Amino acid sequence: MSLAESSSSVPSSSSIIHHHPFQNATSLLVVIPDKIDVEEESRFYDELCDVHGRSLHQSQGAPSVFSHDIWLGDSSGESRAFARDVQISGWTHVGDKLGGAYVVYDCVIRTKESTTIHAHKRYSAFVQLYQALRQSLPPQQQHFVPPLPPKSPLSRYRPAFLDHRRRQLQYWLSAVLLHPEIGASQAVKWWVMD
Structure with missing residues (x-):
């Protein structure tokens, strides 16, 4: 087979019609994945919510129970609190988002x-x-009671916002x-048992 024959058997680029859905787009194209990485979006949300490089907890001014240089007990005896660990493991939507849903x-x-x-x-609790x-x-x-995180009616069902709020x-x-x-x-005991 000669070079002329081989080139004629391969269709030229002008004879192939490309139908790319964004071929005429002029602006930046961002492809959003099918699944959202909640942890990654939450970290990004945290970065956006930082105020002048300080985290929410630092900017609130309330003493932290997680500080490494403060012990929860004092010199007069043991803590009277009944809890030793607190986690909020997750959230769920209850009801229809269009007709009065809420997050628990x-x-x-x-x-x-x-x-x-x-x-x-x-949140109201x-x-x-x-x-x-x-x-x-x-x-x-x-x-010693820090302020609660603020309400955000516009993004209250977004996974990143909910994880940040959690x-x-x-x-x-x-x-x-x-x-x-x-x-x-x-007040704490009643709240936990209610």
């Missing part, structure tokens, strides 16, 4: 006796506990339940 968080509270309590709470603590705690203890609420609930005095308050 699974609060996993491990007691000092190694009993695990699953308390399913809406966290607000009720915050308000109850502000009303019942003495003024010298109120500053972590914020976990921090908040840990700060309350693991505090040696506040964690033993009647």
Whole structure:
């Protein structure tokens, strides 16, 4: 077979019609994957929510129960709090998103006796506990209760937002339940058992 014969048997690029759906696009094209990596989107969301390079917890000004240089007990004795570990393991949607749906968080509270309590709470339940603590705690203890994360009606069903809020609420609930005095308050006990 000669070179002329081989070139005639292969169709030229001008005879092949390419139908690429974006061949005439002039702007930047971003292809979104079929599945969303919730952890990655959540990390990105955290970066966007940082205020001047400081995380939410640092900017709130409330003392942290996770600080390495603060021990939860004091020199007068043991902590009176009943919990030893607090996690919010996840969330779920309840109801129809178009007609009054809401999000419920699974609060996993491990007691000092190694009993695990699953308390399913809406965001409004966290607000009720915050308000109850502000009303019942003495003024010298109120500053130990950090502010709640703000509401966000526009992105409340987005997985990244919900994971970000889950972590914020976990921090908040840990700060309350693991505090040696506040964690033993009647308001906390009622909230957990309700």
